Amino acid sequence: MLPDPDPLAGNPPPLDHSPLPRGLLPDGAEIGGGGRLSIAGVDILDLVAEVGTPVFVYDEEHLRRRCRQAVGAWSGGAAYASKAFLCRAMATLVHEEGMSIDVSTGGEMHVALAAGVPGERLVLHGNNKSEAELARAVDAGVGRIVVDSLDEIDRLERVAAAAGRRPRVMLRVTPGIEAHTHEYVMTGQDDSKFGFGLASGGAAEAVARLRDRDCPVELTGVHAHIGSQIFSLDSFEKAVAALGDFFLPLDLPELCIGGGLGVAYVAGESAPTIAEWAAAVREAAAAAGIGPEVLLSAEPGRAIVASAAITCYTVGTIKHIPEVRTYVSVDGGMSDNPRPVLYGSGYEAFLPRAAGAVRPRTVTVVGKHCESGDVIVRDAQLPDDLVVGDVLATPVTGAYGHSMASTYNKVPRAPVVFVREGTSRVVVRRETFDDLLSLDL
Numbered sequence: 001m002l003p004d005p006d007p008l009a010g011n012p013p014p015l016d017h018s019p020l021p022r023g024l025l026p027d028g029a030e031i032g033g034g035g036r037l038s039i040a041g042v043d044i045l046d047l048v049a050e051v052g053t054p055v056f057v058y059d060e061e062h063l064r065r066r067c068r069q070a071v072g073a074w075s076g077g078a079a080y081a082s083k084a085f086l087c088r089a090m091a092t093l094v095h096e097e098g099m100s101i102d103v104s105t106g107g108e109m110h111v112a113l114a115a116g117v118p119g120e121r122l123v124l125h126g127n128n129k130s131e132a133e134l135a136r137a138v139d140a141g142v143g144r145i146v147v148d149s150l151d152e153i154d155r156l157e158r159v160a161a162a163a164g165r166r167p168r169v170m171l172r173v174t175p176g177i178e179a180h181t182h183e184y185v186m187t188g189q190d191d192s193k194f195g196f197g198l199a200s201g202g203a204a205e206a207v208a209r210l211r212d213r214d215c216p217v218e219l220t221g222v223h224a225h226i227g228s229q230i231f232s233l234d235s236f237e238k239a240v241a242a243l244g245d246f247f248l249p250l251d252l253p254e255l256c257i258g259g260g261l262g263v264a265y266v267a268g269e270s271a272p273t274i275a276e277w278a279a280a281v282r283e284a285a286a287a288a289g290i291g292p293e294v295l296l297s298a299e300p301g302r303a304i305v306a307s308a309a310i311t312c313y314t315v316g317t318i319k320h321i322p323e324v325r326t327y328v329s330v331d332g333g334m335s336d337n338p339r340p341v342l343y344g345s346g347y348e349a350f351l352p353r354a355a356g357a358v359r360p361r362t363v364t365v366v367g368k369h370c371e372s373g374d375v376i377v378r379d380a381q382l383p384d385d386l387v388v389g390d391v392l393a394t395p396v397t398g399a400y401g402h403s404m405a406s407t408y409n410k411v412p413r414a415p416v417v418f419v420r421e422g423t424s425r426v427v428v429r430r431e432t433f434d435d436l437l438s439l440d441l
């Protein structure tokens, strides 16, 4: 059981009856004459009739376009942060589009390698990499290992010496910046489990260790990741400014600013583009005296995948409690989207049969789990004619939904479908009840 975060507390946001903003849908979304939604030429209700609900539907061309934007924006290239969403098909797509892949555990590394991505194209993260994870990374020739602690350096020295290899590493630094975002996804402040602090002298000590003649690694750059879902480019600019004095004397070829670019989830939000993000970092780097010969790189996750997908559910019950609220229960919930419970994140809801309709009815969309906290959208606006059996969708669910999914209450995990040029393909099948038993001995 998760602690009850009281998701129904607080003042409701101002209510807006307007249709779902088009910008929250994937690039390939179109609303047909009758109001029906299609994505990449695939009618969403027809797709749902075929594969069932809940289901994650990703616009493949949207994903590919965002990858290309990231590769084009950064002089040092870009790594896709696979924690946002990973499966074999995604790893293959990202690799085909020229991004390398940030993996933060042995499991993510395993999936990327299983998809055929060469080790050289991987960047291994993690604040507690095991000796086995490091050994696999060294063995697979992982492109860069981002070292996070002195204990990890001890382990890496042993592993590299045993393998007779000299892995390339970057140093994870916490620049002492408090990004404007939820405290659970803030990672650049001094008080952090990640990386080496600038202020504490930890980063300088780690450089000394890594540059010791006997240390069998090659230090190739500095890395900082200040947090996630950040709208203000100012936070990235501050991070670069804070890193400049440390980075410059090291005379290293690469500075990576991590991921963290925010995306709009609800009406009224807007986020910088990947190109604007890169331009702001470039300018801040120049202002800090970091010349164009330094490769500037980044690791976006959310900005690549979030708005590429929608989740479709089926409405099972509509319960009106007079003068309290109307609960609309769907066949998924916190097991396919834990972000509202974890961070109080907001989402929109709409009906794919009437995707352009006004939404005057205020309801609370909840899942089927045994928790009052199992809320997907607290004050959702939906059309008046909503009925049991309707397919209800939430947009911008491509990041940290499927990847954070659980089988809580033994609810099988939802499948993932990619749509492109009028066709669909299931890239992760629906979990079955038998799958739920597959680990039991």
Ligand SMILES: Cc1ncc(COP(=O)(O)O)c(C=O)c1O
Pocket: 081, 083, 084, 102, 125, 225, 227, 228, 229, 258, 259, 260, 261, 299, 300, 301, 302, 303
């Ligand atoms: C080291 C690192 N890089 C990149 C990311 C990706 O962040 P986002 O999905 O916000 O772009 C994360 C997210 O936690 C991270 O920890």
